Amino acid sequence: MANKILVIDDDNDMCLLLNRFLTRHGYEVTGKNNGHAAIDWLKQNAPDLVLCDFRLEDMTGADLLVKIKEMHPSAIVIIITGYSDVKDAVEVMKMGAYDYVTKPLFPDEILLTIKKALEESTRTAKAVEAVASSVNHHHETVDTPAQPKVKLNAAGESYIAGSSSAFVHIAKQVELVAPTNYSVIIYGESGSGKEVIAKLIHEKSKRASKPFIAIDCGALSKELAGSELFGHEKGSFTGALNQKIGSFELANEGTIFLDEIANLSYDIQVSLLRVVQERKMRRVGGNKDIELDVRIIVASNEKLWDAARNGKFREDLFHRFNEFSIDVPPLRERKEDIMVFALHFLQLTNAELGKTVRGFSKEVEEIFLNYVWYGNLRELKNVVKRATLLTDGPLVEVKSLPFEISNFHKLQFDVAGNAAATAPSEATKAPEKHIPFEHKLKSANIDAEYEVILDALKQTNFNKSKAAKLLNIDRKTLYNKMKQYKEFNNQ
């Protein structure tokens, strides 16, 4: 049976284009132009996957995501964003979106992301079912945990070591703590590799052959967090139609990884403290204690000690977890790792797409080293995957990078107060010497025009149809002008 996909985009052309393209690839596609129309449709229909623009006219992608997850917890949601929204997109992923794709959209890239998401979702559901049925001795029906809250680490996801001194230090800490039963706190920004490190600790421990269960606490609703973590008995609350095995039970004898731990409500923190102290738990509505032997690794992007001092996190729980802690610096602070990981992601993509791209041009390397990577390794991976897909020659060139990354320094001139724009290095600056005046004049004109276009693009969140309307030119002219700018700067 064809997978059902719902496309939500207020750009009608884009909606139609995606609809046609995905239908051609065998999916059953429905398109909606605003959030409310999508919600109405979702009341009657259950899609396997939703492709949703982050900025709709009537609501944000984040609000819509909450509604979708309430109505269809297992639906995969992929968010379409402009590059300036990457930080928001990362937040939305923490709320349960599977992935994000950035504009301009490339059909092949979208297709690849969708295929992978659907395959991964089937694989994960099967794995969870297998673990659940081995735990559930009563052979009752078990609710499958909603995707992607339970992220059984993607099979086949390979690990590499970075070469920065920070990474070497982390690797040493992992070697040291892995064989013990210590709880570990991993600190770091979103996408910096915390889950991969947690998985590595598990794999290097005596528990390696037992389950590793990753839970994004930021994606758990207050009401359902207890049942997600500890399970529930049939009929224990309205909607508890079947017995459910919680993540702790699924992780028994193995390791549980609780990402964004500071987002757990105070009540759940109390239940968690009992589990940590007594090493036993009860399912919601249950009256039987279940013995637990689970190693706990938690992650947070804020210092838990600060959260404890501010009353957001229980201090006793903090002390229980704080047997060992690992700090993962953001990628921009460990520049030696950038190209190591970029090459690794390039090789992964080559293997996935059957391509033979060898590496990156000097200019691309320069841009990578000076970019801020708010989304850390996750963002780098997405950028490299996309660029590799677009590369025909032996090296990834600047033209295959998203416009907003290759022009990052230009975009900085009005990014209010936001961090870390490093000055362009000598290699990325246009050479000043020996440029004829005629060329300088042309360049000045194009630059001035470019600033106006860029402004319109930013105002419309890089929606080219809307930007063209704003500039009172047609879409094709806008494309030509952008192309002209790129070509002129590549001369």
Ligand SMILES: Nc1ncnc2c1ncn2[C@@H]1O[C@H](COP(=O)(O)OP(=O)(O)OP(=O)(O)O)[C@@H](O)[C@H]1O
């Ligand atoms: N050492 C590594 N080797 C290979 N890939 C890695 C490594 N570290 C991270 N990655 C990749 O980078 C991406 C982000 O990593 P990960 O999910 O571990 O980050 P995170 O800090 O847990 O993010 P979040 O807090 O948002 O969940 C993943 O696709 C992961 O596979």
